[in-house]
Amino acid sequence: MKLFDVYPLYNTTPVKGEDLYIYDDQGIKYLDLYGGHAVISIGHSHPHYVKMISDQVQALGFYSNAVQNPLQQELADKLGAISGCDDYNLFLCNSGAEANENALKLASFVTGKSRVIAFENGFHGRTSAAVAATDNKSINAPLNNQHDVSFLPLNQLHSLDYELVKGDVCAVIIEPIQGVGGLDEPTTEFLQGAQELCKKHGVLFILDEVQSGYGRSGKFFAFQHHNIKPDIISMAKGMGNGFPIGGILVHPSIEAKYGMLGTTFGGNHLACAAGIAVLDVIKEQNLMHHAQEISAYFTAQVKSIPQVKQIKGRGLMAGLEFDFEVGELRKKLIYEKRIFTGGSSNKKLLRILPPLTIQKEHIDVFIGALKEALEEI
């Protein structure tokens, strides 16, 4: 049987990972500044993470959501404490798209309405409502077009007001830092204003923290840079350090009802063990503070490279913008300098999404390699 061929692949086969490094089947060592797409939060194969998952799978890998699972409560308690969102309620699922799908569905249940406001260049995943709220026609099938979604430019409060006044909107969904779209950000003024407008019109305000959450921006959630309190927060990538787990945090004003949301695999024992291990390490290694400090060093070093026209993003969710398309540069970095970086829909942007355990020496290696690569292309 062949694989359904939907991914253009780099010609490398990683077989082992250790903190910032991955090793391929030829024994070649790569510096991972892509984190498998912002997924690797605490470093590849962290010993505490490996032990927690190994111990759990030996004890009990899975049972359904029909029974008591104290690991879910432990995860919720630790997540509440570290994020400062302990008054929210946690619903667990398996991926970022699923988190947003549940967030949008919940907003529709609560408000009894169905239109969604999303933003230009936003990305929220591949499932039905999530992909409909994603500003990319080429990944929306006719089936997805049944959703009623309006896309607005970022940072235009008057456009948002104009739409919400119509009274048919269930949710406004927004990334506090756009990931796939290329690291553009809504302003504090816009986010606070949008929250006000949502309150005024009875619309739920959903912050998609799938990529920006879990300490990546230097705070646990990126919206926490803006002094707002969303109705629903969606999370996934950094949450399991590669183990598939996602979730939503639901504001206490939203009441749960049996059967409202549900999943077979979400919140299973093994996923919870992975999620708890991640939170333990973020806390013990003080990775949020580290992300803040090390990103300041990163920015200072990048400023020594004149070809970089702009540095976008926050913390360890960074984008380096050039005045040329970076496809060739990324290939050179992977195949010759052995460094993984990310791209985005902005073809001139190099995305840097390393594990939060990155150190100055890794940054120095990258800066040296980038300078060389820029001279060579």
Ligand SMILES: Cc1ncc(COP(=O)(O)O)c(C=O)c1O
């Ligand atoms: C902001 C954001 N939301 C949602 C998703 C979808 O997550 P997943 O691929 O886990 O479904 C992504 C994935 O890149 C993302 O960056």
